[in-house]
Amino acid sequence: MNEIQLEKVDFEPGKSFKLFSPRLRNTFLWHYHPEFELVYVEADAGIRHVGSHISGYTQSDLVFIGSSIPHLNFDYRLRSEYHQVVIQLREDFLGSAIGLSPEFSVIHQLFKRAGAGVAFYGETKTIVAERLKQLHNLSSFKQLIELMDIFHFLANSNEYDLLNDDGISMQFFLKDKVRMGAVYEYIDANYNRKPDVNIVAEKVHLTTPAFCRYFKRQTNMTFTDFVNQYRIDMAKNLLMQDKNITETCYAVGFESLSYFNKLFNKITGKNPSDFKKSWIIRQ
Known part of the structure; x- marks a missing residue:
């Protein structure tokens, strides 16, 4: 049996994030990476496994995952057609500005909550899903601006669940064999x-x-x-x-x-x- 996998995320030169649509439904990828990750998936029903949290999702899922949180690919074992949008952000995505600029204060709190894994639902999920689907039509700079606005929208939403207890030790999962x-x-x-x-x-x-x-x-x-x-x-x-x-x-x-x-x-x-x-x- 293999250990949990450290995923190496490659970014295009000059970009602070990666936008892609992976298709790994026949692969069990129990992994982690230092990058933050926003995942949206549309499918009949699938498995959500983030940290110690395991549950199922129906029709769609929108989850924001913090740095180095072990998680399973959201398309594992999907039996029907599905669509997925994944955004991976450099660990220092906004550098020191996120903690120092008052304008980023709510986004900073969102990124802190991501340390437990955050699942969004309701109107929030619906609105953000449509915006994520349109990102590929934008230039790199406009994608970045749209992402910041999406994060600001998510940060101000009350339609979310924290997937793990605040005090959970992710080191347990990283050492698990x-x-x-x-x-x-x-x-x-x-x-x-x-x-x-x-x-x-x-x-x-x-x-x-x-x-x-x-x-x-x-x-x-x-x-x-x-x-x-x-x-x-x-x-x-x-x-x-x-x-x-x-x-x-x-x-x-x-x-x-x-x-x-x-x-x-x-x-x-x-x-x-x-x-x-x-x-x-x-x-």
Whole structure:
């Protein structure tokens, strides 16, 4: 098993940021880099893993990630077509100005919050998504000006969630040698059956009790809870493809329709029927 990867980010000469649209869905890239990163992805449903935070996203995700925070590529294991915009900023993107210029004070606070990973939602996500999609039409200088205005807009928004506790130690993740890749691969191949914690523990060369402790420390979830959330994320994907609720329930590995409905509501805040209706209305 390989260690967490340090990604080397190459910038074009004379540029303080990198704008690109990576496509890595068949690659488990659990990595970190000193550069800040703003990620927008449109997809039916995917995995968000930033620091110790693991959750699923539906339709789209907008996340700002601080320096050296380990994270998984947001297009990992996506099954349908998707679009992604990634902006990587030099660690000294604004130099000393960000901390000294009063005009940058709110942006400075945003960059501090990014140390925990920040996920945006609602109108904020919608507006910023459209602006990010248009960046490639601008000159390099105008891209920079637009980025600063986007960061100012994000900094003044209240539509965000911090993904990790303020006191989290990222050094734990940087030193971690047990790869989550094997865990993801096993769950992805077996979520619709009966994933066995003993098998996955053996895959990462740990005893079952040691793996359970490791997994809880790494994800703040038990293995069973993580598998169930993964199943619900897959279920959302199927419902958005117009599968009915009963066939979706059994397709993702649940044996009880009532339990599926209860767990779906607990995780998403909606029952499967309401989720499907809301998705149809948005189309």
